[in-house]
Amino acid sequence: MSRLRLKNKYIFLAGILLFLSMYIYLIIDSPNIINTFIYREVPIEFSNLNDYIYTAFHFDTFVSTISDPLQLMLPIIAVIPTLHFQEELHHYFHHYLMRKNNYKKEVIKSLFLNSCIISLYIYFFYVIILVFSSFIFPISNDTLIVHDLLSGFVGQQFFFHHRLFYYFIAGIFEILLPCFVNALLAMTLSFIYQKAYMPFVITYVYYIFMSMFIPVIAEATHLVFIYYFSPVIMLYTNALSNPSIPLMLLGYTQYILIISMLLWMIFKSKERVYG
DSSP: OHHHHHOOHHHHHHHHHHHHHHHHHHHHHOTHHHHHHTSOOOOTTSSSHHHHHHHHSOHHHHHHHHHHHHHHHHHHHHHTTHHHHHHHIIIIIHHHHHHSSOHHHHHHHHHHHHHHHHHHHHHHHHHHHHHHHHTTSOOOSOOSOOOOTTHHHHOTHHHHHSHHHHHHHHHIIIIIHHHHHHHHHHHHHTTTOSSTHHHHHHHHHHHHHHHHHHHHHHHHHTOGGGGGGSHHHHHOGGGSSSOOHHHHHHTTHHHHHHHHHHHHHHHHHHHHHHO
8 A cells, every 4th residue: 555655657757757747848938038048138228147146047937937937737736746646546456455344435535645746745745846946046025026825824024024934825726726626626526537538628628717717707796705716816815805715715615516426436336336
């Protein structure tokens, strides 16, 4: 069982994809970054390179920029490591589960543990990337980018005095939890679909559809709290003014409901076949 959960080659593939999606988009979005950091070019309106970097490429700009590709890529990154679970499930692991007296408990336990490990690994990669990037992009309090997600808990000054730790904590809500629910949904779907690509496709299509559909409903009803049910808001909380963590957690209820319904179907199907 430990091999099933910990020896997962796809997790490292997800970590590489996380890094590449961030930095490739950063280079595309900011083409001057190559000229600045490699060729040390400075626009004529700046007196020296350091002043230009502090103005154009400070750490908060980096974090805000990488949030754009993560809105599209993070669900994919979260689902990739579940391919290992699917491979094992359709081989020996399925037979292992069927021999257990408490089938429901073992299924839920396996899904939860694997989802925790996958999301923690990806969150760990995210933290490492932030630490690495903090040596490239300077952290400055002279910034127009201010994040409000945690201000209700730790106060606004925490953002200015403990920038990295602020992003580490925010990453729990913007990286770790979204990865957990997307991985959990994909692995639950693995009990229904034999084809490896089906859980991947369904999880991602659901994410994209709901991210587009929920804002339409919110606009039509003029109810701001409905925005929090959009999966993309989990990854881009600063898109809302005065974001609320309790309201953010409401967005996960849709995943909990869908996964619960899928598990009910899986257990009912098993009862019909095996009694």
